[in-house]
Structures are given as structure tokens and as C-alpha cells.
Amino acid sequence: MxxxxxxxxxxxxxxxxxxxxxxxxxxxxxxxxxxxxxxxxxxxxxxxxxxxxxxxxxxxxxxxxxxxxxxxxxxxxxxxxxxxxxxxxxxxxxxxxxxxxxxxxxxxxxxxxxxxxxxxxxxxxxxxxxxxxWKVNGKYALANYFSGGIDARIAHDFNQDRASGAISSSSVVANKLHYVRRFFADRNYRLTQGSLRYVDKYGKSHSLDLKGHRTLIVGNIPSFASGTNPFFRANMADGFLEVVDVPNMPAFLLAIAIGNIPLLGYIFKRHFLKSIKVHSLEMMVRPDEFLQLDGEDMSGRLGEKISIEFAAQVQMLRLED
The missing domain is CATH 3.40.50.10330 (Probable inorganic polyphosphate/atp-NAD kinase; domain 1)
Known part of the structure; x- marks a missing residue:
């Protein structure tokens, strides 16, 4: 039936x-x-x-x-x-x-x-x-975004607090306030080691050293961590991912604070924040690095080598403007 x-x-x-x-x-x-x-x-x-x-x-x-x-x-x-x-x-x-x-x-x-x-x-x-x-390590679906670094550390600690009962309320507002507290607790975190290899939209291969950087964010949609937008031109149906390398805390805070402001955000993301369209990528990190996939904690589950490649195009219901 x-x-x-x-x-x-x-x-x-x-x-x-x-x-x-x-x-x-x-x-x-x-x-x-x-x-x-x-x-x-x-x-x-x-x-x-x-x-x-x-x-x-x-x-x-x-x-x-x-x-x-x-x-x-x-x-x-x-x-x-x-x-x-x-x-x-x-x-x-x-x-x-x-x-x-x-x-x-x-x-x-x-x-x-x-x-x-x-x-x-x-x-x-x-x-x-x-x-x-997109497919992560040939197994997990990526619909929204993937990241490793400070934001993944915050997500990990938030999930740990929720599992342990440290978060007493289940409301969305209470959860977001706890995220803010986790940010201040984890504000010094950075990638102690890591590298990125990717194929850009022109089919050319590149590499990038991530050691000491705050986070690497890989986006499929123009929304990250409850509606911020650090991506220059993320498009959910163009066959590319948007990769954003965030080297320091000022860049991380500005990406969150002004990413959605039309002109100011455009200028910052176009000229100051490293943002690349890619076909596929491989990321090498410590096996115990903090990682998140579509907002879910993936720390310790993906190993030291993360590969992301196109998987399929599906049909999603979307309301018209």
C-alpha cells in the first residue's frame, strides 16, 4: 500500500x-x-x-x-x-x-x-x-554544513552537557543561551594540526595548512549555526561546496556578526574571508579532533581523514517567497 x-x-x-x-x-x-x-x-x-x-x-x-x-x-x-x-x-x-x-x-x-x-x-x-x-567518508549525508575547530568543539561540549543533564531546559532559547556560555568557555580552542586538499570549481587541485586556525567550515547551503552566513555564494543546487577557512577569532566573530548584512557582509566575505567553491575535498586532522556534521557532533567517529564528495541531487519541498 x-x-x-x-x-x-x-x-x-x-x-x-x-x-x-x-x-x-x-x-x-x-x-x-x-x-x-x-x-x-x-x-x-x-x-x-x-x-x-x-x-x-x-x-x-x-x-x-x-x-x-x-x-x-x-x-x-x-x-x-x-x-x-x-x-x-x-x-x-x-x-x-x-x-x-x-x-x-x-x-x-x-x-x-x-x-x-x-x-x-x-x-x-x-x-x-x-x-x-554530499557524502562524507562514503557513509554520511551532508545537507547543510561540515566543520572542524572551535564551533565543532562548542557543539560537542553542548551535546555533552545536554546528555549529562547540565542543561535543565529543553527550550530553543535556553539552548541558544547555553551555546553562548559554551563559546566563552571554549573561546581559546583552535586546530592544533590539520591540512586541506581540494579540487576547485575549475578542476584544479590545491592544498592548505590549517594548523592553528580557528575552524574550517564547509557549506552546502547559505546558513550556518542557527542562521548565520559565512559563505560568499553558497548554492544548494549548483554542484559545489563553499569552503571557508577561518584563521583567527576576529574573522570568526565577524563572519557570524555581519555575514547576513547585505553590503557589509558581501564586502567582508568577498575580500577578507577565504572562501572557495570546490568539487570535492580531503581534510586531515587529529583522530580526536572536534568535528560536526549538520549540527551533529561527529567527534571521534570519522578518523583522521575526512573526504567529502558529491552524492546525489534530491527533491526537497520549499515554500515560495
């Missing part, structure tokens, strides 16, 4: 908002004229999640991931390991902390400003647009 829509809902995202959405969906879908047999909703399970995603992909035209960027990344990683990447459209209802992908797909603001009913009504009628997916 096939469904027009399958909703995979992370029950703990957004402080448990996933459970609220699960309960409201029958009323919302009925109000839009969808019969019960045309759609399905279920909670994701940590154990056996890959099989659950595969089953959903094989029984629907459109899979709606309800959760944070990590939930979408799990869906996309499973898609790349199957033959569904070009057959099933993907939608997102954003419940995470950063929600960078939802921002560029024009989903985040309508959800925050006008609520679930408004977003679902528009999302289920939204057009699908091409979206590049």
Missing part, C-alpha cells in the same frame, strides 16, 4: 513538540481533505531507525521529517544508501535548535510566526526544488 505522505516524527525534538504534532495531524490532514488511508505518521525509533526510514521511503511519494537537522540528515543518509534518492520527495517540519535547512527552504519563519497548521497546509502543497546531497 502506498501513501501520498508519511510523517516520521522525532518525539523528543523541540522539547517534545513532536508528540504534540503527532496528536494534531489527524485533524489537520482531515481539514485538508486527505483520507486516513492517504497518509501515515509514526515516531522515529533510535534502534532500527534506518530500517524504519527505508520502509517509509518504499511506501510513499513524499516523506516529511518532523524534527531537527539531525532527523533530516538520518533520512538523507538512508536515502543515499538506497535507490530512493531520485524517487521520493522530502519535506521538513523544523523542531531543532539551529534549523538551518528549514531556514533556506523558507519553512522556519512561517512555522515560528504562524504555527503548525499554517506550515503544514503550505508545505503539503509546496513545489519540490533540486537539492545537492
Amino acid at each position: 502506498g501513501f501520498k505522505f508519511v510523517f516520521l516524527i522525532n518525539p523528543i525534538s523541540g522539547g517534545g513538540q513532536g508528540k504534540v504534532i503527532f496528536n494534531f495531524l489527524p485533524e489537520i490532514m482531515a481539514s485538508m481533505g486527505f483520507a486516513a488511508e492517504e497518509w501515515k505518521a509514526e515516531f522515529t525509533h533510535y534502534e532500527g531507525m534506518e530500517a524504519q526510514i527505508l520502509d517509509a521511503l518504499s511506501h510513499t511519494e513524499t516523506l516529511i521529517a518532523v524534527g531537527g537537522d539531525g532527523t533530516v540528515s538520518a533520512v538523507l543518509s538512508t536515502m543515499l544508501a538506497s535507490d530512493f534518492a531520485t524517487r521520493v520527495k522530502i519535506g521538513l517540519i523544523p523542531l531543532g535548535t539551529g534549523n538551518d535547512l528549514a531556514r533556506v527552504l523558507k519553512l522556519y519563519k512561517p512555522f515560528v510566526d504562524q504555527g503548525l497548521l499554517f506550515l503544514v497546509r503550505r508545505l503539503l502543497r509546496a513545489p519540490a526544488v533540486p537539492f545537492d546531497i
Whole structure:
């Protein structure tokens, strides 16, 4: 049996908002004229999640991931390991902390400003647009960004604090405030060793020494770490990644503070921040270097050599301006 829509809902995202959405969906879908047999909703399970995603992909035209960027990344990683990447459209209802992908797909603001009913009504009628997916070490899907350095250290420590119960609140605002505290605690961190090899948009190979630099950010979309934009011209469907080398703390702070300011950000990113369009890359770091992928801590899971290459182009639901 096939469904027009399958909703995979992370029950703990957004402080448990996933459970609220699960309960409201029958009323919302009925109000839009969808019969019960045309759609399905279920909670994701940590154990056996890959099989659950595969089953959903094989029984629907459109899979709606309800959760944070990590939930979408799990869906996309499973898609790349199957033959569904070009057959099933993907939608997102954003419940995470950063929600960078939802921002560029024009989903985040309508959800925050006008609520679930408004977003679902528009999302289920939204057009699908091409979206590049990249593969990290031949296994993990990169949809948003990858980085190693101070921002990955902050993400790692934040996740550790959340796992240990040091973060008492589950609200988005409380999470962001804790991120700020982690920044001040980790402000002296830098890459103690590292190098980058990449093939640029003209097909030429280059290398770069990263020792002592604050971070290296690799972006597929024009949004990073909850809506900042350190990328000069990131495009989610051009077959290139945007690589930003951040050598020092002033450059890191300016990239976050003014990256979204139209003229000032353009001048800074065009002339002062090293930004390169690449086809593929290899990054060498310490095996215990702090790394993050689409906002998820990947420290200790990728080894000392990280390769990123184009994997596929999928269809993502995006609201029109």
C-alpha cells in the first residue's frame, strides 16, 4: 500500500513538540481533505531507525521529517544508501535548535510566526526544488554544513552537557543561551594540526595548512549555526561546496556578526574571508579532533581523514517567497 505522505516524527525534538504534532495531524490532514488511508505518521525509533526510514521511503511519494537537522540528515543518509534518492520527495517540519535547512527552504519563519497548521497546509502543497546531497567518508549525508575547530568543539561540549543533564531546559532559547556560555568557555580552542586538499570549481587541485586556525567550515547551503552566513555564494543546487577557512577569532566573530548584512557582509566575505567553491575535498586532522556534521557532533567517529564528495541531487519541498 502506498501513501501520498508519511510523517516520521522525532518525539523528543523541540522539547517534545513532536508528540504534540503527532496528536494534531489527524485533524489537520482531515481539514485538508486527505483520507486516513492517504497518509501515515509514526515516531522515529533510535534502534532500527534506518530500517524504519527505508520502509517509509518504499511506501510513499513524499516523506516529511518532523524534527531537527539531525532527523533530516538520518533520512538523507538512508536515502543515499538506497535507490530512493531520485524517487521520493522530502519535506521538513523544523523542531531543532539551529534549523538551518528549514531556514533556506523558507519553512522556519512561517512555522515560528504562524504555527503548525499554517506550515503544514503550505508545505503539503509546496513545489519540490533540486537539492545537492554530499557524502562524507562514503557513509554520511551532508545537507547543510561540515566543520572542524572551535564551533565543532562548542557543539560537542553542548551535546555533552545536554546528555549529562547540565542543561535543565529543553527550550530553543535556553539552548541558544547555553551555546553562548559554551563559546566563552571554549573561546581559546583552535586546530592544533590539520591540512586541506581540494579540487576547485575549475578542476584544479590545491592544498592548505590549517594548523592553528580557528575552524574550517564547509557549506552546502547559505546558513550556518542557527542562521548565520559565512559563505560568499553558497548554492544548494549548483554542484559545489563553499569552503571557508577561518584563521583567527576576529574573522570568526565577524563572519557570524555581519555575514547576513547585505553590503557589509558581501564586502567582508568577498575580500577578507577565504572562501572557495570546490568539487570535492580531503581534510586531515587529529583522530580526536572536534568535528560536526549538520549540527551533529561527529567527534571521534570519522578518523583522521575526512573526504567529502558529491552524492546525489534530491527533491526537497520549499515554500515560495
